[in-house]
Each structure stands twice: as C-alpha cells, then as structure tokens.
Amino acid sequence: MQVVFDVALPVFAIVIAGYWGGRTVLGQEASSALSAFVYWFALPAVLFLSMARQPLADIFNLSFIGAFLGSMLLVYGLGWLIGWLRGRGDGPEVNSLQALNASFSNTGYMGIPLFLAAYGPDKLLPAIIATVIMSVVMIGLAVIAMEMARSHGHGLGHALRDVGRALLRNPLIVSSFAGLGWNLLGLPVPPPVVNFCQLLGAAAGPCALFAIGVFLAGRPLELAWRQVGWLVPLKLLAHPLLAWILIETVFPLDRFWTGATLLLAALPTGALTFVMATQYKVYVERTSQAILLSTIASVPVLSVILVLYAGR
Numbered sequence: 001m002q003v004v005f006d007v008a009l010p011v012f013a014i015v016i017a018g019y020w021g022g023r024t025v026l027g028q029e030a031s032s033a034l035s036a037f038v039y040w041f042a043l044p045a046v047l048f049l050s051m052a053r054q055p056l057a058d059i060f061n062l063s064f065i066g067a068f069l070g071s072m073l074l075v076y077g078l079g080w081l082i083g084w085l086r087g088r089g090d091g092p093e094v095n096s097l098q099a100l101n102a103s104f105s106n107t108g109y110m111g112i113p114l115f116l117a118a119y120g121p122d123k124l125l126p127a128i129i130a131t132v133i134m135s136v137v138m139i140g141l142a143v144i145a146m147e148m149a150r151s152h153g154h155g156l157g158h159a160l161r162d163v164g165r166a167l168l169r170n171p172l173i174v175s176s177f178a179g180l181g182w183n184l185l186g187l188p189v190p191p192p193v194v195n196f197c198q199l200l201g202a203a204a205g206p207c208a209l210f211a212i213g214v215f216l217a218g219r220p221l222e223l224a225w226r227q228v229g230w231l232v233p234l235k236l237l238a239h240p241l242l243a244w245i246l247i248e249t250v251f252p253l254d255r256f257w258t259g260a261t262l263l264l265a266a267l268p269t270g271a272l273t274f275v276m277a278t279q280y281k282v283y284v285e286r287t288s289q290a291i292l293l294s295t296i297a298s299v300p301v302l303s304v305i306l307v308l309y310a311g312r
Contacts, residue, residue: 010117011113011114011117011209012299014113014206014209014210014213015209015210015212015213015216015295016213017210017213018209018210018211018212018213018214018215018216018217019213019214019216019217020213020217021210021213021214021217022213022214022215022216022217022218023217026214027218028214028215028218030211030214031211031214031215031217031218034207034208034210034211034214035109035208035211035215035271037203037207038108038109038203038204038207038208038211039108039171039172040171041200042200042201042203042204042207042208043108043112043131043171043172043175043201043204043208044171044172044174044175045175045196045197045198045200045201045204046112046124046128046197046201046204047128047131047172047175047176047179048175048176048178048179048182048197049179049189049193049194049197049198049201050121050124050125050128050179051128051175051176051177051178051179051180051182051183052179052180052182052183052189053183053189054125054183056183056184058125059125059129059180059183061129061257062251063247063251063252063253063257064126064129064251064253064257064260064261065129065133066246066250066251067243067246067247067250067251067253067261068129068130068133068243068261068264068265069133069137070242070243070246070250070251071239071240071242071243071245071246071265072103072105072133072137072138072239072265073103074242075102075103075234075235075238075239075242076099076100076102076103076138076141077099078099078102078234078238079098079099079100079101079102079103079231079234080095080096080098080099082098082102082230082234083095083098083099086230092145092148093146093280093282093283094282094283096142096145096146097142097273097276097277097280097282097283097286097287098231098283099145100138100142100273100276101228101231101235101269101273101283101286101287101290101291102231102234102235102238102239102269103138103234103235103239104134104138104269104270104272104273105130105134105235105239105264105265105267105268105269105270106212106267106268106269106270106271106295107127107130107131107134107264107267107270108131108134108172108208108270108272109208109209109211109212109270109271110208110209110212110267110268110270110295111127111130111131111263111264111267112124112127112128112131112204112205112208113204113205113206113208113209114127114263114267114302115127115260115263116204116205117205118263118306118310119256119310121201123256123260126257126260126261126264127260127264128176130264131172131176132172132173132176134270134272135170135172135173135272136173139272139276142276143276146276146280146282212271212295215271215291216291216292216295227286227289228286228289228290228293229293231269231290231293231294232290232293232294232297235268235269235294236266236268236294236297236298236301237301239265239266240262240265240266240301240305242265243261243262243265244258244262247261255309256309258309259305259308259309259310260309262305262309263302263305263306263309263310266298266301266302266305267298267302268291268294268295268297268298269287269290269291269294269295270291271291273287273290273291274287274288274291
C-alpha cells in the first residue's frame with residue numbers, strides 16, 4: 001500500500017490542485033495554454049530523448065505491442081457493438097466515438113506522468129510506445145471510420161489522406177520517429193540536446209496532470225451515468241482484463257512489462273477523443289462526460305495495479 005501514498009496520491013493530488021485552480025484563480029484559458037505547452041514542447045522533448053537512447057530491441061517489443069494493441073482493438077469492437085445495440089438510431093458516427101471513448105487510454109497526459117512517478121525517467125518506454133500506438137492506430141482508425149460514415153462508404157482515399165496529414169502534423173509522432181531515426185543511425189545525443197530535453201521534459205508530467213484538473217473544472221457537473229456510464233467499465237476493467245488474458249495466453253511478458261501494459265490499459269479516456277468529437281461535431285458533450293467519469297473512477301483501479309506491480 002505504500003506505493004499508493006508514494007506514487008498514486010501525489011499524482012492525483014496534482015490533478016486535484018489543477019481542479020481547484022481551475023475553479024478559483026484560473027480559467028479554461030489556462031488549461032488550453034498548459035495543454036498546448038505539454039503537447040507541442042514538453043512531451044515531444046521527452047519522447048525524442050527516450051526513443052533516441054533506448055535499446056532498439058526494447059522499442060520493438062512485439063509481445064507488449066500485441067497485448068496492448070490487441071486488447072484495445074477488442075474493446076473498440078465491444079464499444080461499437082454495445083453502442084449500436086443500445087441506440088440503433090444513433091448512426092455510425094456516434095458508434096465510432098463511443099468505441100473510441102471505450103478504448104482510448106490517456107497515455108500522453110496521464111500515462112507518461114504516472115510512469116515518471118512510479119518507475120522514473122529510465123522506464124518510460126512502454127508509455128511512449130503506447131502513445132505512438134494511440135496516435136497512429138486509434139486516431140487513424142477513428143478518422144477513417146468517421147470519414148467513411150460521412151461519405152457513405154466512398155471516401156476511403158479522402159480519409160486516408162486526412163489521416164496522413166494529421167499524423168505528419170502531430171508533434172508526438174514527429175518527435176518519436178525523429179528519436180527513433182537518431183537511434184537507428186547509432187549516434188550519441190549531444191550533451192546540450194540531452195540537457196535541453198531533460199529540462200523541458202521535466203515539466204511534462206506536472207503540467208499535464210495539472211492541465212487535466214483545470215480541464216475537468218470546466219466540465220459540467222452532471223455525470224450522466226445513464227448515457228455514458230457503460231463506457232467506464234469497458235475502459236477501466238474490460239481493457240486491462242483483456243490485456244491480461246492476452247499476456248497469459250498469447251503474448252508473455254515479464255513482471256515490469258505486464259504491469260506497464262495493465263497500467264496503460266486501465267488509464268481513463270484520453271482528452272484527444274474530445275478533440276475528435278469537437279472536430280466532427282458529434283457526441284461532444286457525452287465525450288467530455290466520459291472523460292470526467294473515467295478519470296474519477298480510475299483512481300482505485302490504477303492504485304490497485306500500482307500496488308500489485310509497482311510495489312517494492
């Protein structure tokens with residue numbers, strides 16, 4: 001239980017501090033500014049340096065990728081199916097956003113800070129790989145699904161072009177692949193670059209967590225359990241459970257990578273789903289409520305996983 005007080009409590013205390021700040025001295029402009037700083041500057045510095053200095057064999061951990069991505073795609077399918085059964089008149093666009101909310105982990109804004117607190121900067125790789133997977137595969141899948149729904153099945157080429165452009169403009173993807181390219185060249189990272197990335201990246205964790213709190217402070221207090229409550233157990237329970245089953249049966253992993261996979265799978269719904277919903281003007285309010293509900297409900301789930309796998 002000590003790990004809960006040492007790791008989980010400080011992490012969620014920063015979120016609570018951000019919530020208090022958002023309700024008192026700060027406004028939603030602070031959340032936007034903090035999120036932009038983390039997204040465009042701090043996280044890319046962390047991702048580049050980590051990918052540039054990690055052993056390539058660890059980066060291409062196919063068992064981890066199989067367990068995390070496989071469980072995520074299974075939950076995406078479940079979310080789509082349950083959403084379709086619950087509201088058959090909602091349409092494929094709403095079903096796509098429901099599936100994304102059920103499967104999309106908050107790896108960038110909560111996963112990386114949580115790993116920094118639990119394991120230290122030398123063991124960030126699972127969270128970084130997961131962030132790339134979320135950005136490339138899941139956002140790409142969601143964009144294709146939305147574009148196909150809007151074009152009645154005739155817009156695959158247009159959808160793929162949109163996905164490609166979005167990925168090329170994503171600083172998390174660009175910095176990750178830039179670090180990987182540097183790694184493949186076998187070149188050492190110059191000390192000034194290391195120091196720059198470390199200084200800038202040190203702000204990623206606390207700023208991201210604080211920004212989550214400020215963001216939640218601006219969301220409606222109505223929790224809407226009836227409308228989106230069914231998404232929460234899919235995200236926080238079904239996702240890590242399916243990941244554990246895949247690890248035990250198909251993709252064996254050691255203790256650290258198992259705990260990392262389960263921790264990342266049990267993260268709440270990521271804020272990028274809200275960006276997607278806003279962009280397509282579909283399921284916007286319900287998406288913000290799903291983020292709020294899953295973030296609150298994730299506290300005991302993540303604490304249990306930390307006790308089981310991050311305790312000394």
